[in-house]
Amino acid sequence: MFFRYTVKKDKRNVWDKMAPVWRKREYMVYTLLNFDAAKDIRLFGMKNWLLGKQHDILSEKQDRMLYSKNLWIYNSIFAHGMLVLSTAAVYGILIFTFLGRDMSIGDFTLYVGLSTTFTSALTNVLNNIGGFKQNSLKIDDFRSFIDLDMDREESCINIPETDKYKFEFKNVSYRYKGQEGYALKNLNITLEAGKKLAVVGLNGAGKTTFIKLLLRLYDPTEGVILLNGIDIRKFRRNEYYKIFSPVFQNVEIFAFSMAENISMKKTEETDKELVKQCIEKAGLKEKLDTLEKGVDTELLKILHDDGIDLSGGERQKLALAKALYKNAPVIVLDEPTAALDALAEYRLYKSFDEIIGGKTAVYISHRLSSTRFCDSIAMFKEGELIEQGTHEELLAKGGAYAEMFEIQAQYYKDENGDENMELRGEAAVNV
Ligand SMILES: Nc1ncnc2c1ncn2[C@@H]1O[C@H](COP(=O)(O)OP(=O)(O)O)[C@@H](O)[C@H]1O
Ligand SMILES: [Mg+2]
Numbered sequence: 001m002f003f004r005y006t007v008k009k010d011k012r013n014v015w016d017k018m019a020p021v022w023r024k025r026e027y028m029v030y031t032l033l034n035f036d037a038a039k040d041i042r043l044f045g046m047k048n049w050l051l052g053k054q055h056d057i058l059s060e061k062q063d064r065m066l067y068s069k070n071l072w073i074y075n076s077i078f079a080h081g082m083l084v085l086s087t088a089a090v091y092g093i094l095i096f097t098f099l100g101r102d103m104s105i106g107d108f109t110l111y112v113g114l115s116t117t118f119t120s121a122l123t124n125v126l127n128n129i130g131g132f133k134q135n136s137l138k139i140d141d142f143r144s145f146i147d148l149d150m151d152r153e154e155s156c157i158n159i160p161e162t163d164k165y166k167f168e169f170k171n172v173s174y175r176y177k178g179q180e181g182y183a184l185k186n187l188n189i190t191l192e193a194g195k196k197l198a199v200v201g202l203n204g205a206g207k208t209t210f211i212k213l214l215l216r217l218y219d220p221t222e223g224v225i226l227l228n229g230i231d232i233r234k235f236r237r238n239e240y241y242k243i244f245s246p247v248f249q250n251v252e253i254f255a256f257s258m259a260e261n262i263s264m265k266k267t268e269e270t271d272k273e274l275v276k277q278c279i280e281k282a283g284l285k286e287k288l289d290t291l292e293k294g295v296d297t298e299l300l301k302i303l304h305d306d307g308i309d310l311s312g313g314e315r316q317k318l319a320l321a322k323a324l325y326k327n328a329p330v331i332v333l334d335e336p337t338a339a340l341d342a343l344a345e346y347r348l349y350k351s352f353d354e355i356i357g358g359k360t361a362v363y364i365s366h367r368l369s370s371t372r373f374c375d376s377i378a379m380f381k382e383g384e385l386i387e388q389g390t391h392e393e394l395l396a397k398g399g400a401y402a403e404m405f406e407i408q409a410q411y412y413k414d415e416n417g418d419e420n421m422e423l424r425g426e427a428a429v430n431v
Contacts, residue, residue, distance in 0.1 A: 003130035006075040011137050014068040024057045090115045156236040160228050163329045164193035165243060165360055167214060172223035174209055183209040185383045196353065196361045198371030201380035207364045211334050216240055245323035247336040251315040255302040259295040262321050274325060281355050282321035287314055312339035320352060331361040346370045368405045
């Protein structure tokens with residue numbers, strides 16, 4: 001019993017609380033080994049500060065381990081003490097009975113042997129039960145993790161066999177955990193099959209949250225998202241992910257070959273010709289031509305000394321190539337163009353749109369000029385959809401979109417001189 005109590009206490013007070021400590025330690029290792037952090041660490045003289053943090057984390061870990069050790073020492077002393085007491089009691093009773101001449105020497109020897117065997121067998125059983133309990137607690141977390149999705153997985157249905165996908169958001173709201181306000185409020189919007197939808201708005205308007213819900217990285221707090229009339233939560237998650245080719249703001253590059261970074265498959269399973277075509281379409285061919293090993297060039301210097309690094313713009317083009325290679329029916333671009341100027345972003349969105357042809361697409365941008373070719377433009381403000389229509393309709397309406405477009409167009413004119421005609425599009429014709 002005491003063993004079981006100790007196991008529980010140890011798990012609750014030490015091992016459950018170790019997770020954040022381990023996370024901190026992992027993060028420190030990651031930061032200290034991260035090439036990107038190296039320049040800041042040197043130039044801002046962060047060495048002592050970081051080492052201090054490392055020291056604090058290790059001390060915290062030591063303290064917890066020490067608590068665990070002490071707990072087990074006390075447990076062991078208590079258990080052995082009890083054993084000694086119970087054995088002494090049994091021996092006492094036997095000796096007392098023997099001395100009172102109620103027992104022969106033969107019986108005495110027999111009872112001593114029996115009690116020793118019984119005690120050791122009982123200790124073994126109790127230890128094993130305790131061991132089971134300990135292991136059961138250890139795999140409890142794993143069980144609850146496995147159970148997370150399994151219950152729903154059996155009742156899941158297959159994605160409809162079509163390449164015409166229509167998405168509808170019905171009264172969708174989303175609030176991040178621990179936040180008071182909603183990041184998206186009562187959103188009603190439809191993404192028609194084969195159409196291009198733009199979502200525009202200032203930073204923090206809820207554009208990325210909208211994409212995360214569409215891709216089912218999060219489920220709505222309220223409301224429902226439908227794919228061809230069916231709640232997207234009914235589909236098998238991994239099957240659902242397959243219908244999207246997304247490109248995000250942050251581009252993850254892996255320390256493998258360029259071809260593998262695009263195909264996301266092993267070299268043997270990668271279609272290198274297709275990789276080259278996607279690289280060309282994504283506008284990265286010039287870079288590829290400078291590489292001796294072509295698409296087999298290793299990226300980053302973490303695993304390969306001759307690995308190469310890519311600039312911000314090149315990384316984003318690589319992400320586009322990756323989306324093209326996946327060739328999924330629905331395209332999502334969430335401002336993968338942060339490293340580009342306004343005109344380059346506009347050109348990239350437009351040429352990317354030509355490459356993907358008639359596929360359904362969602363384009364996100366805070367620069368209104370980039371997405372004006374879309375079939376429908378939805379303007380978000382503080383988590384709400386405030387205006388929707390084509391570029392021309394929204395300009396004619398003279399509301400928030402028109403106002404923001406005018407402000408941005410003015411900015412491009414001042415900054416880029418003659419480039420503003422292309423960026424301003426129809427608006428420029430009216431000037
Ligand atoms: N992981 C998160 N946890 C808490 N709040 C978040 C998180 N991500 C975004 N937010 C908040 O949600 C709002 C919408 O953010 P986001 O969808 O990223 O906007 P946008 O992409 O339009 O810039 C912002 O107020 C932002 O601070
Ligand atoms: Mg965003």
